Amino acid sequence: MKHVPNIITCLNLFSGCLSCIMMLEYHNYLGAFLFVVIAAFFDFLDGFSARLLKAFSPIGGELDSLADVVSFGLAPGFVVFSFLHTVSAGTFYEASILPYTAFLIPIFSALRLAKFNIDTRQKDSFLGLPVPADALFWVSLIPAINPFVKGYETVAGSIILVLIAVFCLLMVSELPLFSLKFKGYSWKKNQWAYLIIGIGIILTSLFQFFGISLTIICYVLLSVIKKK
Numbered sequence: 749m750k751h752v753p754n755i756i757t758c759l760n761l762f763s764g765c766l767s768c769i770m771m772l773e774y775h776n777y778l779g780a781f782l783f784v785v786i787a788a789f790f791d792f793l794d795g796f797s798a799r800l801l802k803a804f805s806p807i808g809g810e811l812d813s814l815a816d817v818v819s820f821g822l823a824p825g826f827v828v829f830s831f832l833h834t835v836s837a838g839t840f841y842e843a844s845i846l847p848y849t850a851f852l853i854p855i856f857s858a859l860r861l862a863k864f865n866i867d868t869r870q871k872d873s874f875l876g877l878p879v880p881a882d883a884l885f886w887v888s889l890i891p892a893i894n895p896f897v898k899g900y901e902t903v904a905g906s907i908i909l910v911l912i913a914v915f916c917l918l919m920v921s922e923l924p925l926f927s928l929k930f931k932g933y934s935w936k937k938n939q940w941a942y943l944i945i946g947i948g949i950i951l952t953s954l955f956q957f958f959g960i961s962l963t964i965i966c967y968v969l970l971s972v973i974k975k976k
Contacts, residue, residue: 750805753798756831757811760790763818767887770828777891781829781957787819788880813861820883821857825850831890832908835901846905849912856916857882863920874925877918881964885915888960919969925971940974 763786770779794812798804828850838841857879869875889911914928926940944967951966953957 750801752801753794754805754808754811755788756794757795757808759808759813759880760787760794760819763787763790763839764823765817766828767819767823769819771823771830775786775830777827777830777887777894780823781887781891784819784823784883787815787823788884791819791880809865813865816839816861816879817854817858820879821854824883824886825853827887827890828853828908828912831894834906835897835905837901839902841902841905846909849909852912852916853882853886854917860919873927876921876923877915877925877968879919881967882919883965886962888957891953892957892961923968925968928972940970944970 749755763783767780767783767787769775770783791812796809798808829847832841832847832850836844836846860876860879860882863876864874869873928941928944944963947966947970948960948963951962953959955962
């Protein structure tokens with residue numbers, strides 16, 4: 749039973765690899781999104797099973813970080829790269845390095861994970877945006893806006909470039925963000941987690957993919973409000 753969390757982590761890594769393949773081979777935003785969501789489920793499940801079975805190990809921690817870099821760093825990096833490569837064609841961005849700025853996402857994701865691994869302050873909350881939240885923002889935002897960028901390619905590319913800078917800085921920032929780990933089922937102990945879940949359900953129902961991206965933004969804003 750002690751190997752169960754590591755097996756689940758490997759499934760997280762496998763899902764991340766499949767998300768990358770969805771973009772590299774098929775340019776399929778929906779497929780990439782689905783496999784990142786599956787990876788996020790396995791990421792939650794490996795931590796849950798490790799706590800349940802008390803099966804913590806140094807190799808498990810290292811494997812978890814490796815899986816997260818692929819699933820929540822490299823996979824969204826490929827999604828954003830594919831989008832920027834497409835929208836830059838025929839614009840003044842075409843001969844620029846704009847599409848390659850997408851790979852700042854896996855670089856800063858790795859930095860975020862390295863900081864988290866050595867930071868003893870992040871037991872019950874986070875400092876900086878967690879990499880799964882960053883990944884979900886990107887893999888939902890790109891398919892949401894992709895059908896509407898025709899004729900606005902330069903504007904879209906510029907906005908994404910700014911968002912890359914903002915979200916990369918958020919990942920390595922000292923901004924306190926509340927954790928979604930539940931402490932029982934009471935409202936009092938989990939009100940912020942329940943609130944963001946409720947907001948997420950409403951926004952996703954109304955705006956589909958874009959609703960998920962908006963939920964991540966709301967998560968950051970609510971954390972700022974909570975801090976105050």
